[in-house]
Amino acid sequence: xxxxxxxxxPTKHDLxxxxxxxxxxxxxxxxxxAPLARNWSRFYNPDGSLGSFIGLGTFNNLTxxxxxxxxxxxxxxxxxxxxxxxxxVTTAMVLEAYDAxxxxxxxxxxxxxxxxxxxxxxxxFRKQGLITAYATLYSRAHIETCxxxxxGVYVGADLPLSAKTQQTWDVAPPGSTDSSYKPxxxxxHAMMAIGYDQKGVWFATWGRRQFATWAWFNTYVDEAYVALxxxxxxxxxxxxxxxxxxxxxxxxxxxxxD
Amino acid sequence: xxxxxxxxxxxxxxASSCKDCGKGPVNPVHVVIDCLAQDQAKLAELSxxxxxxxxxxxxxxxxxxxxxxxxxIGGCVAADLINKYLAPPPGNAAPSPExxxxxxxxxxxxxxxxxxxxxxxxSGEL
Numbered sequence: 511x512x513x514x515x516x517x518x519x520p521t522k523h524d525l526x527x528x529x530x531x532x533x534x535x536x537x538x539x540x541x542x543x544a545p546l547a548r549n550w551s552r553f554y555n556p557d558g559s560l561g562s563f564i565g566l567g568t569f570n571n572l573t574x575x576x577x578x579x580x581x582x583x584x585x586x587x588x589x590x591x592x593x594x595x596x597x598x599v600t601t602a603m604v605l606e607a608y609d610a611x612x613x614x615x616x617x618x619x620x621x622x623x624x625x626x627x628x629x630x631x632x633x634x635f636r637k638q639g640l641i642t643a644y645a646t647l648y649s650r651a652h653i654e655t656c657x658x659x660x661x662g663v664y665v666g667a668d669l670p671l672s673a674k675t676q677q678t679w680d681v682a683p684p685g686s687t688d689s690s691y692k693p694x695x696x697x698x699h700a701m702m703a704i705g706y707d708q709k710g711v712w713f714a715t716w717g718r719r720q721f722a723t724w725a726w727f728n729t730y731v732d733e734a735y736v737a738l739x740x741x742x743x744x745x746x747x748x749x750x751x752x753x754x755x756x757x758x759x760x761x762x763x764x765x766x767x768d
Numbered sequence: 769x770x771x772x773x774x775x776x777x778x779x780x781x782x783a784s785s786c787k788d789c790g791k792g793p794v795n796p797v798h799v800v801i802d803c804l805a806q807d808q809a810k811l812a813e814l815s816x817x818x819x820x821x822x823x824x825x826x827x828x829x830x831x832x833x834x835x836x837x838x839x840x841i842g843g844c845v846a847a848d849l850i851n852k853y854l855a856p857p858p859g860n861a862a863p864s865p866e867x868x869x870x871x872x873x874x875x876x877x878x879x880x881x882x883x884x885x886x887x888x889x890x891s892g893e894l
Binding site for chain 1: 847850851852854855856857858859860861862863864865866868869871872875886890891892893894
């Protein structure tokens with residue numbers, strides 16, 4: 511199991527950040543129902559079954575604590591492999607972002623490699639035009655809806671040490687006093703959730719997929735954002751991979767006005 | 769004496785209002801049905817019967833037939849068909865929000881009938 515670097519600072523709050531929940535609830539009647547499972551970490555075959563795995567780069571997150579920025583490379587892959595568009599986020603772009611939003615300097619990469627904040631990465635990638643909007647999320651239903659429609663939910667998690675050795679990230683057994691399950695006992699990490707089913711969530715991280723149960727998600731994830739990738743709204747008359755016209759999504763996206 | 773009568777009355781009142789208290793908390797075990805291990809011929813047969821009901825939008829009959837078939841066969845087929853309906857193959861339009869909600873409501877209702885079961889399939893746990 512490949513394990514890379516962590517590097518997410520504690521949740522940064524900005525009162526200007528759009529809260530998606532009340533807006534998604536208000537638009538519930540107009541939003542499509544999410545399937546019971548969606549997995550953008552794989553291609554879909556013409557018959558609707560799951561096909562091969564998409565490529566997920568590491569974006570140097572095995573070497574540097576740039577996870578807050580590498581996650582956008584995974585969102586880009588999740589969207590572009592499904593739409594057939596060329597991917598646009600490169601390792602150089604991720605490192606440029608990490609350099610810009612943290613004390614880390616590309617010319618002295620061994621120094622100040624202490625991570626960054628999710629919110630700063632969101633702002634940087636919106637400024638670059640990769641994403642056109644973002645908003646905070648809280649409930650599982652909204653997370654399912656947003657993974658289905660927007661191919662990813664950007665999360666910040668307080669990883670426990672237990673995650674280092676678990677194949678599936680899960681919470682402590684009932685009654686356990688094992689301190690390795692303590693939130694942030696390992697550190698903070700940013701990831702893109704690009705799939706889900708009724709058991710849990712597929713994260714893209716460190717160049718691979720990592721499954722976590724919903725109980726794990728509810729315990730260790732303490733910030734989640736939907737970020738709208740520009741490719742999904744590039745052509746209003748085009749059917750997105752989830753089966754909706756971009757114009758339909760744009761109509762629902764009045765919700766992301768800020 | 770008066771105190772004993774009051775205590776007895778309180779005890780009787782408590783006992784009569786708490787019929788289920790001695791049974792302990794109800795913690796239903798989460799059942800996961802492995803659909804890949806079920807009788808595939810039976811699954812296919814029910815799929816053929818239920819698919820036209822989705823096309824016709826007859827969710828009432830869909831629900832009845834799936835429930836009659838039981839959790840292992842009916843639950844697996846219903847979950848799989850509804851998931852494919854909500855996540856159609858690439859290039860196909862997904863159902864409208866209203867139609868999708870009916871499908872979601874149907875599987876939610878069946879899940880309640882089947883004790884909260886989830887269904888392990890090639891598409892994930894549904």
